[in-house]
Amino acid sequence: MKITKVYDCDIKETPHKMDIRNIYNHENAQVMHITLKPGEALKPHITPVDVFFYILEGNPTVLIGEEKTEVSKDNLVESPKDIVHCLYNYSDEVARILVVKAPRPTSNAKFL
Numbered sequence: 001m002k003i004t005k006v007y008d009c010d011i012k013e014t015p016h017k018m019d020i021r022n023i024y025n026h027e028n029a030q031v032m033h034i035t036l037k038p039g040e041a042l043k044p045h046i047t048p049v050d051v052f053f054y055i056l057e058g059n060p061t062v063l064i065g066e067e068k069t070e071v072s073k074d075n076l077v078e079s080p081k082d083i084v085h086c087l088y089n090y091s092d093e094v095a096r097i098l099v100v101k102a103p104r105p106t107s108n109a110k111f112l
Helices: none
Strands: 018-027 031-037 052-056 061-064 067-070 074-077 084-087 095-102
Touching: 031 084, 061 074
Parallel strands: none
Antiparallel strands: 018 031, 031 095, 052 074, 052 095, 061 067, 061 084
């Protein structure tokens, strides 16, 4: 059995410049753990694979295409491939999000 401790994983260097940790990286899927401090946001981008966001903590606002809504803890949001998406933390509390990409992308996201 392999157990991965999220906070033992290095923060990944990304254009977003925040706490993003790659906690699972295999051919069939990639899982990232994102911590958004109050006021932080990812840069809007498009990924070449399907993505879903599972909200672990907080109430981040999620943009998928032209839809933007606040999502609470223990909810899952789907984002189809090739559609702009983004995460924002407009609250005064930390938000933690599990991001799953399936399959693992073989090309980089396109930042807008």
